[in-house]
Amino acid sequence: MDEMSTDMLSDEGEIESETGGDSGNDAPQGMERRLVFRLLSHWRELVGRDLAGEHDYPSFSELDPETIPDIWEHAFVLDISGHMEDPLFRLVGPKFAAYSPIDLRNLPVSQAPRDSLVEKSVDFAQEVISREVPISRGGEFLKPDGVKVLYRSIILPMSDDGITVSGLFGAANCREETV
Amino acid sequence: MKAFEIHTYLGGRWKIDSVFDDRDLAVFEAERMDVSGRYPGVRVVEETFDEASNSTTNRTIFRGAKVAKANEEEFRKSAAVRRQVVTAREERKVTSVARQRQLKREAVQKKTSPVRLITILILLAGFAGGAMFGLSYLNQMM
Numbered sequence: 001m002d003e004m005s006t007d008m009l010s011d012e013g014e015i016e017s018e019t020g021g022d023s024g025n026d027a028p029q030g031m032e033r034r035l036v037f038r039l040l041s042h043w044r045e046l047v048g049r050d051l052a053g054e055h056d057y058p059s060f061s062e063l064d065p066e067t068i069p070d071i072w073e074h075a076f077v078l079d080i081s082g083h084m085e086d087p088l089f090r091l092v093g094p095k096f097a098a099y100s101p102i103d104l105r106n107l108p109v110s111q112a113p114r115d116s117l118v119e120k121s122v123d124f125a126q127e128v129i130s131r132e133v134p135i136s137r138g139g140e141f142l143k144p145d146g147v148k149v150l151y152r153s154i155i156l157p158m159s160d161d162g163i164t165v166s167g168l169f170g171a172a173n174c175r176e177e178t179v
Numbered sequence: 180m181k182a183f184e185i186h187t188y189l190g191g192r193w194k195i196d197s198v199f200d201d202r203d204l205a206v207f208e209a210e211r212m213d214v215s216g217r218y219p220g221v222r223v224v225e226e227t228f229d230e231a232s233n234s235t236t237n238r239t240i241f242r243g244a245k246v247a248k249a250n251e252e253e254f255r256k257s258a259a260v261r262r263q264v265v266t267a268r269e270e271r272k273v274t275s276v277a278r279q280r281q282l283k284r285e286a287v288q289k290k291t292s293p294v295r296l297i298t299i300l301i302l303l304a305g306f307a308g309g310a311m312f313g314l315s316y317l318n319q320m321m
Contacts, residue, residue, distance in 0.1 A: 037208060040197060048217075053190075134197040136204065 036136045036154040039071050039171050043134060043156045055162030056132075063158075063169065071171055078109065078125060078155075078168040086110045087125055087168060096121075096172065115144055121153035121172035128155045132165050140177075148177040180228045185209050188220030188246070206241045213243035220246045 046058030065072040073095040078087040086108040097104055099117040112119040120141055128135050138152035153172030157165040183205035185196045196212075199205040205223050213221040221243035227236050242250070 036204075037211075040208070044196075131195070131198065133195045135199075136197065137200045138204075139200075 034152075035071060035074055035171055035173050036152055039068070039075075039154055039156070039169075040134055040136070042068055042071070043169070050162065055159070057157050057159035057162060057165060059160050059162065060158055060167060060169070074173050075169065075171040076104070076121070078122065078170065080129060080168060081166055083108065084129065087122075087129075090167075093171070099174075115141055117149065117151050117153075117172055117174045120151055121170060122155070125155055125168055125170075128157055128168055129165060132157050143176075149174050150177055151175075180230070182226045182228075183240070184224045184226060185212070186220075186222045186224055187212070187218045188222075189218070193220070193222070202240070209241050209243065213245070218243070218245075220249070222246055 043058060046062050047055060049058075049062070060077070068075075073093040075091070075093040076089055076096050077091040079090045080087045089104040089107050089109070092104045096118070100113050102113065104112070104118065109122040109125055112122055120137075120139070124135055124137050134154060134156040136152065136154040138150075140148055140150045142148055151172060151174035153170060155168050155170040158167045158169050160166045181200070181202075183199045183202050185199070185205055185208060186193045187196045188194075197208070199208070202223075202225070209221050209223045212218055221241075222239050223241035224237050225240045227238075228234075229236070
């Protein structure tokens with residue numbers, strides 16, 4: 001629990017400030033530090049690699065955890081093939097996984113722990129599937145222990161063939177607000 | 180309920196790039212994209228869904244510099260065309276009035292032309308002479 005709280009605090013700046021302030025982030029000055037923007041930019045770069053302009057979405061094979069190590073820790077992958085109504089968690093970054101008391105891998109999103117960052121982060125997965133565009137949501141919620149949590153998340157559509165959405169890639173972070 | 184869509188102009192059409200639930204974040208990201216110079220056009224559209232009427236209204240809350248410049252250029256062009264049209268219409272109006280006056284003047288002049296009067300007099304004189312000649316011939320016959 002202490003470890004989780006430390007993780008949350010280390011992401012405080014990313015949520016709060018436009019220029020960042022993530023104490024654990026060594027991003028160069030002037031570089032966007034907020035998680036959702038960095039991931040969105042990376043996603044756009046992957047789409048932009050298709051010079052022919054035929055692909056609307058990147059594929060999972062193009063994702064390299066080593067190029068986005070800090071994002072990867074907060075990331076998750078949802079499988080929608082055959083699970084369109086209730087996608088399954090396939091990959092979960094260690095920091096994101098720390099927000100769940102149960103193992104998320106292969107778990108349907110409907111079974112995400114209530115009132116947790118995990119639940120809030122995948123809450124709008126269906127909207128991403130239907131609109132087929134990246135969506136970012138944020139807000140606040142109360143954990144079961146009454147602690148207020150501010151969070152921001154993003155879910156991006158991914159595709160094996162570049163045209164049909166076949167999975168979702170997301171990330172989220174949060175900070176607890178002491179009352 | 181509100182959503183803020185970032186649109187990019189690609190291949191001759193606007194396409195939804197991403198959707199945010201926060202106005203400041205959407206505008207911040209759109210500005211960043213606009214400055215990057217990668218996109219011919221960037222804008223943010225605020226989408227408001229009214230649950231009572233089950234209707235959605237859209238309004239553009241941010242336009243990238245290129246879009247704003249293009250719109251300004253377009254506005255300047257259309258204003259110039261409008262001015263040209265108005266000027267041409269006024270010129271046509273002035274010309275038309277002048278032409279009508281000219282025609283009226285010509286018509287009046289035509290009516291009072293001395294050549295015309297002399298011709299009429301000659302014809303009348305000829306007609307009268309003919310009639311007198313005819314009458315005297317008839318008188319001789321009887």
